Amino acid sequence: PRLANQIAAGEVVERPSSVIKELLENSLDSGARRIDVDVEQGGVKLLRVRDDGCGIAAEDLSLALARHATSKIRDLQDLERVMSLGFRGEALASIGSVSRLILTSRTVDASEAWQVESEGREMEARVQPAAHPIGTSVEVRDLFFNTPARRKFLRTEKTEFDHLQEIIRRLALAHFDVAFHLRHNGKVVLGLHEANDEGGRARRVGAVCGPAFLEQALPIDVERNGLRLWGWIGLPTFSRSQTDLQYFYVNGRAVRDKLVAHAVRQAYRDVLFNGRHPTFVLFFEVDPAAVDVNVHPTKHEVRFRDSRMVHDFLYGMLNRALADVRP
Ligand code: ADP
Ligand code: MG
Incomplete structure (x- = not known):
């Protein structure tokens, strides 16, 4: 054995x-x-x-x-x-x-x-x-x-x-x-340290992603039709050369997903018109019944029941948030 x-x-x-x-x-x-x-x-x-x-x-x-x-x-x-x-x-x-x-x-x-x-x-x-x-x-x-x-x-x-x-x-x-x-x-x-409030969470993001990210990030928190998206989107003034800074969580679980990546990239590209790599720490919350996070135990994929709706929500919300701060 x-x-x-x-x-x-x-x-x-x-x-x-x-x-x-x-x-x-x-x-x-x-x-x-x-x-x-x-x-x-x-x-x-x-x-x-x-x-x-x-x-x-x-x-x-x-x-x-x-x-x-x-x-x-x-x-x-x-x-x-x-x-x-x-x-x-x-x-x-x-x-x-x-x-x-x-x-x-x-x-x-x-x-x-x-x-x-x-x-x-x-x-x-x-x-x-x-x-x-x-x-x-x-x-x-x-x-x-x-x-x-x-x-x-x-x-x-x-x-x-x-x-x-x-x-x-x-x-x-x-x-x-x-x-x-x-x-x-x-x-x-x-x-x-344990972070139980907004300030604490922001501090943790600063500690984990670096203070420069937090300073040049746009906080977001939007909700519609039972879907919520909150977190931080790095603005184009922030560039990080070496490592990717892309954290996306679905109901608290880290996810690397094509649909999600596409929605974010698209919103970034459409609004900011540059080839920059998006940086973000985003939390997506959705009715657990509408998502299957156990597609594969070791890969970080998810399957949404209504993927079109999720894509449109993510794209739409990010697009709008970014448009507000367009340089
Ligand atoms: P799994 O987590 O999939 O059950 P592991 O081999 O990782 O398998 O752990 C075996 C078991 O040992 C767990 O099911 C749990 O009961 C116990 N265990 C392991 N690490 C811890 C821990 N840090 N605290 C409490 N129990 C633990
Ligand atoms: Mg284990």
């Missing part, structure tokens, strides 16, 4: 940023209000995520790591089937199979914390007492130490860290009510 884990890990764990994504999603699922991420050497040496969520009971700790060790994968056909599902429920097991992993946790009603460890294929079955406040820490050391072929694909420390930071940015914008703190090689890189 540990071999199956490693095969699975090839899919789910591509680089440090994919590990962080899984760990942060688990922390968010656990109801955490504060998440601390510690990274060393771009995440290859160490990735540690600590949260103050619900925790994992002692008797479930090994299970959380060993879930993949079921008889789920018996032959290649099974393997393909599981892969196509994106390995839901297998993330920790997969990560543990290609690293040295320590999982420490304490629930509200436990008088102490407990810990399990795994080292690549070897899993220490013993659950040991540990010191930890309510919540969970997952420590992942020496990623791919036992899969050198995979390790060879890693890029420079800076590149890996950039990817990782991007994952945190994207999630932090979707969860204003959760505090995020990120350190790299002992240095504080990101400190985001």
Whole structure:
């Protein structure tokens, strides 16, 4: 079964940023209000995520790591089937199979914390007492130490860290009510406090996207026929050379979608008449019954019941907002 884990890990764990994504999603699922991420050497040496969520009971700790060790994968056909599902429920097991992993946790009603460890294929079955406040820490050391072929694909420390930071940015914008703190090689890189009001949310956008974006962004908040669009649109005076600054969320979930991209690009182009790359942080809220966000678990696509209407709404609202500030 540990071999199956490693095969699975090839899919789910591509680089440090994919590990962080899984760990942060688990922390968010656990109801955490504060998440601390510690990274060393771009995440290859160490990735540690600590949260103050619900925790994992002692008797479930090994299970959380060993879930993949079921008889789920018996032959290649099974393997393909599981892969196509994106390995839901297998993330920790997969990560543990290609690293040295320590999982420490304490629930509200436990008088102490407990810990399990795994080292690549070897899993220490013993659950040991540990010191930890309510919540969970997952420590992942020496990623791919036992899969050198995979390790060879890693890029420079800076590149890996950039990817990782991007994952945190994207999630932090979707969860204003959760505090995020990120350190790299002992240095504080990101400190985001819980943001519960408009000012707090704007501050977070400034911290995540840079103060220059916020200063030259147009805030928007419009609603029509049960559709709401709010957030910030970067004005053409703001240009960002290197990375894309395009964050779009549908009902709180990060989405990269052709229809959405088209509507935004079109509005931008029609109003501003330049070839600039649009920059934005936008939240689209729609009746959950009118959208399917689970088209594919790992891709960020959505399917709208009435895509024409959504496209027209997005285009129309952005067009109007931008027209008001046309230079
Ligand atoms: P999945 O999240 O898809 O269930 P994972 O392998 O990511 O699969 O996690 C396995 C299980 O471990 C989760 O279902 C959850 O019960 C538990 N778990 C993992 N991380 C945390 C966490 N940070 N807080 C609480 N429970 C966690
Ligand atoms: Mg998970």
